[in-house]
Amino acid sequence: MSSPGAAERCMSRLLSAVESELQAGREKGDPTERELRVTLEDAELWRKFQHITNEMIVTKNGRRMFPVLKVSVSGLDPSSMYSFLLDFVPADGCRWKFVNGEWVAAGRAEGRGEGRGHGGIYIHPDSPNFGAHWMKAAVTFNKVKLTNKVNGGGQIMLNSLHKYEPQLHIVCVGSRHRLVSNVSFRETQFIAVTAYQNEEITALKIKYNPFAKAFLDAKERYDTPTD
Numbered sequence: 203m204s205s206p207g208a209a210e211r212c213m214s215r216l217l218s219a220v221e222s223e224l225q226a227g228r229e230k231g232d233p234t235e236r237e238l239r240v241t242l243e244d245a246e247l248w249r250k251f252q253h254i255t256n257e258m259i260v261t262k263n264g265r266r267m268f269p270v271l272k273v274s275v276s277g278l279d280p281s282s283m284y285s286f287l288l289d290f291v292p293a294d295g296c297r298w299k300f301v302n303g304e305w306v307a308a309g310r311a312e313g314r315g316e317g318r319g320h321g322g323i324y325i326h327p328d329s330p331n332f333g334a335h336w337m338k339a340a341v342t343f344n345k346v347k348l349t350n351k352v353n354g355g356g357q358i359m360l361n362s363l364h365k366y367e368p369q370l371h372i373v374c375v376g377s378r379h380r381l382v383s384n385v386s387f388r389e390t391q392f393i394a395v396t397a398y399q400n401e402e403i404t405a406l407k408i409k410y411n412p413f414a415k416a417f418l419d420a421k422e423r424y425d426t427p428t429d
Contacts, residue, residue, distance in 0.1 A: 243272035264347030278333030285329035300399035
């Protein structure tokens with residue numbers, strides 16, 4: 203098991219690779235990954251939520267996302283090592299509110315609490331791993347938790363009533379860390395909320411999320427009076 207100091211150094215190197223490449227405006231690495239392709243899984247489901255403005259719950263203890271962010275990847279070097287990182291960037295400069303059945307802009311966004319390197323980045327637990335590993339099946343970020351608490355223990359801290367877009371970074375790790383790809387999908391944008399505002403979103407979550415449906419069924423059984 204690595205020490206906290208070693209883990210921090212690893213995180214620092216990964217973040218440095220991401221930041222330096224983004225600042226340089228580079229999109230791809232060397233010829234090894236020129237055929238790299240990252241595809242959003244369950245894109246049609248994401249679009250159903252996007253159509254009515256998706257919402258994601260944030261809590262002090264952290265709440266997992268639904269839909270779950272999953273991507274399929276091809277074009278990596280099977281024998282090279284890569285880490286997959288996820289962070290959440292503001293989709294606009296607004297604060298939002300739900301009024302008369304729709305989301306409307308309600309002033310300027312608050313300062314960013316989710317900056318890279320400040321508890322706002324998630325490293326996939328399979329990282330680092332060979333390209334062959336990442337390409338054999340969909341890469342799933344089902345353990346990401348969203349929180350509204352500062353220093354949320356490695357969770358993603360977001361401001362409620364702000365819109366975000368998940369951003370995936372693929373870093374080739376080795377003697378010199380190198381950002382291979384930086385990709386995001388507009389379909390995955392959402393507004394962070396402490397409780398669902400739109401009843402249509404609530405209905406979609408229950409319809410497509412088996413965990414939400416199980417919770418609802420259990421609640422109905424509990425609330426139903428017995429003869």
